[in-house]
Amino acid sequence: MFEESVECLAVAGRISKAKEIAEKFLKEKETPRMLFLYGSLVEDPSYYERSWKLSGEKYYYAMNALARFYIREKKPEKVIECFEKSLKINTF
Numbered sequence: 001m002f003e004e005s006v007e008c009l010a011v012a013g014r015i016s017k018a019k020e021i022a023e024k025f026l027k028e029k030e031t032p033r034m035l036f037l038y039g040s041l042v043e044d045p046s047y048y049e050r051s052w053k054l055s056g057e058k059y060y061y062a063m064n065a066l067a068r069f070y071i072r073e074k075k076p077e078k079v080i081e082c083f084e085k086s087l088k089i090n091t092f
Contacts, residue, residue, distance in 0.1 A: 003033045006041075015041060032059035045069045052085075060089040 002025045009018035022038040032055035039047025039062075048069070051062035067082035 003031070003037060006034070006037050010037070010041060030054060032062065036062045036065060040065065057085070058089055060086040063089075 002021060006018045006022045006025075009015075009021065019038070019041050022034060022041060025034055026038060030050070032051040035047045035051035035054060036059065039045065039051065045066055048062040048066040051059050052066070055062070063082045063086035067079050067086065070076075070078040070082060
């Protein structure tokens with residue numbers, strides 16, 4: 001429920017409130033999805049990496065987000081690496 005709240009607040013443009021809720025949640029319990037969401041809110045790729053590791057390398061959204069980060073950083077080798085990892089989990 002908290003994860004959905006954070007996501008809705010972010011979509012509604014209420015980033016500060018979304019961060020506040022995510023930070024409180026993460027103090028209590030880290031989940032792959034909340035780490036991913038918080039990483040998007042604070043634009044910090046280390047949260048995508050933590051999300052990926054915590055999920056046992058199963059939460060492909062984290063790898064997709066990390067790949068998009070590396071696209072902006074112009075690091076094609078890392079982009080390929082991240083998308084390949086993501087595609088091993090979800091080949092849609």
